[in-house]
Amino acid sequence: MSQLRDWTLVDVIIIGGGIHGCSTALHLCLAGLKPVLIEKDYAGRHASGVNAGGVRQLARDVAEIPLSIRSMGIWENIADLVDDDCGFESHGQVLVAENEAELADFRARVADLNARGFTHEELIDGAELRRLVPAVAESCPGGVVSRRDGAAQPARTTAAFRRKAEQLGAIIHEGVPATNIRKDGKLWRVDVGSERYAAPALVNAAGAWAGHISAELYEGVAVETIAPMLMITSPVPHFIDPVVILRGRKLSFKQFKNGTVLIGGGHLATPYKELNETVLDWRKLAESARTVFELFAVMRSATIVRAWAGIEARMPDDIPVFGPSAVHEGLYHQFGFSAHGFQLGPGAGAVMAELIAHGGTQTPIGGLNISRFSKPTPSATA
């Protein structure tokens, strides 16, 4: 780090203090680089701190499976990396088929994955489903399990990555937005309040705000702002270990050690991005409550103690934008995780650090490149 007149020169500027920005900062430090991370609120303020905490390889788009598998390896030794186990528990994740037609689709899906060399998803029959999820309704004929999957505590995890990155030398700016982002010769320049940073590499990990940044840099893509809703119940007697998800009806379901049950599944609140607020849609939450009520009789006496939604980015094809810019040298994208980015955070940070430090990675990420969207407009600074 050196002073360039009133500029602080670093190796990488990261915009966004979610799990992705924090993980990239940490891995860049491990690679011997000096990053600055700029977060307009505080690390984990939005989706990274308030998501369902699912650590899931199950039911992912094929394009992101290699990144997910890379991440899983890190999750299984997460305390070695961040000095905190992040509340990670590995009891598997189960996709429940509600009928024979769904089970037939799942069978085809697992066969396809096997043909591609992916073996983490395993088709299970009704008997194994009931062994894993004893409380599930009798009418469900089977499902798919990913046995190494699990769940972690999202705010604790993001805080741990932030803390470790800072310990390893990352500069963390919270509470002030990055402004005046521009390229000047080979250097990216960014203002943070009265401070100014310059670096040869810039990572856009700004979640729901990433679309504004990519548009400012003439590489605009259609980033939708979404706010998936979650609710949590009072403690009920222990009845389930794995995380349970449905496909037909939107539901995900997880019981914590303290007995509380987290109910999610992707119903959306209305985000008010500029206010950092969301307005919940209780009619949609009622649908989730009804699904739980029908499938898990044990839950019928539980109370809902809190509901919330985190603001995040969604891409038109529901998979992230990840990798180098198609327009600018030294610009990297890491956003648009479309409500399933938490598990990917540790691995994506590792891969991003490889891309920046070594110019490439062994983890296949080609399907996630920004160039899959419409031809970018020419850069004004080129």
Place this chain on the structure above:
Amino acid sequence: MSAVPKHENYDVVVIGAGPAGLAAAEMTAGFALSTLLLDENAGPGGQVWRAINSTPVKSEALLGSDYWSGAEIAKAARDSGAEIIHRATVWSLDRNLEIGVSVGGGSAFIKAKRVIIATGAQERPFPIPGWTLPGVMTAGAAQTMLKSSGLVPDCPTVLAGQGPLLWLLAAQILRLGGRIDHILDTTPRANYIAALPHAFAFFTSPYFGKGLAMMREVRAKVRVTSGVTELAASGNGKLESVTYVAGGKRETLPAELLLLHQGVVPNVNLAMAAGVEHRWNELQLCWTPVLDAFGNSSIAGIAIAGDGAGIGGAQAAVWRGRAAAGSAIKAARSNAKVSDVSPQLRRAERGRAFLDVLFQPAKQFRIPQGDTIVCRCEEITAKDVLDSVAIGATGPNQLKAYRRTGMGPCQGRLCGLTVTELMAEARGKTPQEIGYYRLRAPVKPIMLSELASLPKNDEATKAVVRG
């Protein structure tokens, strides 16, 4: 009184049937605005006039004339044409003025053009060593039992803390033949001097004479120790003794019941969950909403009246309710003749500054240390909070990731102020800079089954609400 709301749209929905809510609903209904008053208690009155229509304590002298003044306002509200629903728990309110309300085991959604939040106050947390022991309760809880059921303590009882309600409760318990062995007054001695500049307004306020008479009445019957600077409850599984320090001397009293009270603070949960902006109030040492002179908040259409707007007492609550109602009426009918109630409101608020300064609780009773429990839901101590600050927790919301504080069923009602002040002190920041928990609906828990049985869409909602 109806079982469920008759309509799905109202001109005005008032939440809470205490002094402010009753006065507001009566007035908006009187101007022919469709008005719904929702209240979670069995009858009108809120806390201060709790059980005003049903208390078994009928003698006027026992509960005092201020209490009985509530009956008139409750009657006026009942006769006003406002639709009043009791045992109705409002569990959600958002910036679009949509309200989720639970009545009789079912939930309904209502839309309002204006909402007046009159959810009043709650007791300030009093986190001393041993405050979670069985046998230690808040004075407010004792007063609820007294008003609702005529129950008073009959075992060795210590009353500790400060503030007008402490003395009122003591007087009420004694008049009903209850037992109080000792009162430990925690009012800091320095406050008497700090409050002097505000004394003239207070001496000429309606509180002065009544307050003084009540303290004399209590002091004549119970031993009172002033200038208490330390307080601890202890016992094996339940309260057995209370230890205190006054004038540098440590004493221990046997006790089976300890009633704690150090003032009330606005009940902010519903307003904050709706997104209403609040700021730290340096005088009252709590969060108060940012309001205009009529109680209108930062969210268009939501006003806050009564103690939820900042502690002002029952008389001020009535006038704040009328001020908010007047604003709602003007918004609906710009030519309506609404009288200006600001002189009455100013008079009712007179003397409040004196009370605020005099009864500002001492730091050691707001910001605990060591093993004293801060968060009862998760059993988190002051030391736990400080340890989390040391490894990077910067505010109450970040603390949730470390300790789950504020995530239990009380939604921070019992720990929120303590956590804010404790973290502010530890980090050398102001409470305003540290902030408060982001609060979420449901602000009161609802049954999953109740939510699950909600109508599936607007059409079905109408069918049920109208049916």
